[in-house]
Amino acid sequence: MTLNYFDHSPVSNIIEEYYELKFSKKSVPFESTVLPIGNTHITSVFYGKQKAILNKEEMPLNGIIISGQFFRSYQYHISKASHSFGISFHPTALYKILNTDISELYNKHLHLSQYNDYLFKLISPILGISKPSETIIKELNELFQNIDLTINKSTKEIDIAVAIIKDKEGLLNIQEILDQIKISQKTLENHFKKIVGLTPGKYTHLYRFLKLMRKYESGEIDLNDLIHMYDYYDRSHFTKDFKLFMQQSPKDYFNTNNPLLNEYLKKQ
Numbered sequence: 491m492t493l494n495y496f497d498h499s500p501v502s503n504i505i506e507e508y509y510e511l512k513f514s515k516k517s518v519p520f521e522s523t524v525l526p527i528g529n530t531h532i533t534s535v536f537y538g539k540q541k542a543i544l545n546k547e548e549m550p551l552n553g554i555i556i557s558g559q560f561f562r563s564y565q566y567h568i569s570k571a572s573h574s575f576g577i578s579f580h581p582t583a584l585y586k587i588l589n590t591d592i593s594e595l596y597n598k599h600l601h602l603s604q605y606n607d608y609l610f611k612l613i614s615p616i617l618g619i620s621k622p623s624e625t626i627i628k629e630l631n632e633l634f635q636n637i638d639l640t641i642n643k644s645t646k647e648i649d650i651a652v653a654i655i656k657d658k659e660g661l662l663n664i665q666e667i668l669d670q671i672k673i674s675q676k677t678l679e680n681h682f683k684k685i686v687g688l689t690p691g692k693y694t695h696l697y698r699f700l701k702l703m704r705k706y707e708s709g710e711i712d713l714n715d716l717i718h719m720y721d722y723y724d725r726s727h728f729t730k731d732f733k734l735f736m737q738q739s740p741k742d743y744f745n746t747n748n749p750l751l752n753e754y755l756k757k758q
Contacts, residue, residue, distance in 0.1 A: 491517050493753050496627050501634040504586075507578035508630065510623055511750075513538065513568050520568040522750035523743075525735065526560040528697055530584045530592065530687060531576055532602060532609075533557065534617035538572020542599055554602040554610065554617055558595025559687035561696060563736050566750065575617060575626055581652050581693075585685040586639040592687035612637070647671045648685045651678065655690070660698025661721060664690055699735050707755035 496508040506529055513520055524542070533555045540551035544564040551574075585592050588606055595605075603610040616629045651667050658666070667690065668675060682690040702720045705711050711719065722728040732740045 491520065491749055491753075493750070494623070495757065496623060498627075498631075500631045504580055504583040504634045504637075504639075505577060505630075506580050507576075508627055509576045509578065511572070511574050511576065513572045515571045518568050518570060518572070520750075522566050522748045523563050523736065523738075523746075524560075524566045525563045525700065525703065525751055525755070526696060527578070527700060527754075528559070528581060528686075528688070528693055529578045530559060530581075530595065531555075531557040531578050532613060532617070533574050533576040534613075535572065535574045536620040538568060538574070539570040540572055540574070541567050541569075543567065544597060549599045551599060554613060555599050556595065556602045556605050556609075557599045558592065558597065560597055561688060561692050562734065573620060575623065577630065581686045582645055582648055584687075586641065586645055587637060589640040591684045593683045596687055644681045645685060647673060647678075648682055651682060651690060652686065652693075655694050655697055659701045659720075660694045660696075662694065664694075696735070699731060704755045704757075707752055 492510075492512040494510045496510070498505040498508050533551070535552050535555065542549045542551060542564050543566075544560070544562075588609060590606075602613065612633060616626060616633065650671050654667050654670060655662065664675060664678070668678060671678070673681075679689055682688075682693070686693060688696070698720055702716050705716055706713055717725065717728045722731065729740055732743070736743055738746075
């Protein structure tokens, strides 16, 4: 397995990561847990046989796929040598591009052509066939630097809310967000879900757990210290949350090999 990241600085207001994932014949079959990172994605599978499994539902991954927000982990399977290139969007970027309810993509991997013809026609000339990564990145940067975005009072407020959550590493409550952007809780809930794809409560909950797991996988801090740092009042509280997101116990997870998950969690 090879996971590469590429410079996205020219379009960092829209893109959080460009990444390339390769599996050779020697590295398949391959299976790993995928923990959501709070972003939507577009992925082009140039070749190979991939699928995602969530709650026993299999989702084939081929061609150009758009992925919505997921709150819990799912399984990722590769059965043949594979090459894919992905775009990880800033939490509000897909809404700004499409001006549509992003929560409709919740827990879904869909063919982009079936979901949104406008975006498919923009992306497919770039990601429709395999080409050098440098060429893909150059073309994507040109596309996203010139794409029309929906920017209004609501998107600005939700951008601020997301920034607050990230700055606090998910260690806050909804009232602390409301104190800074001065809107009602109902308005925040509705706009956040529509623009980001998750409720602010779910996004905050996921982001806190994600930060803990990233610090653990990077070897920064002992797990017991992390449990206290992220406001879990005891081990059983942490175990309950762990089972919620990972759909397995900490013991089972730590005794399982998850190379893809381990690799991307190490990247801060």
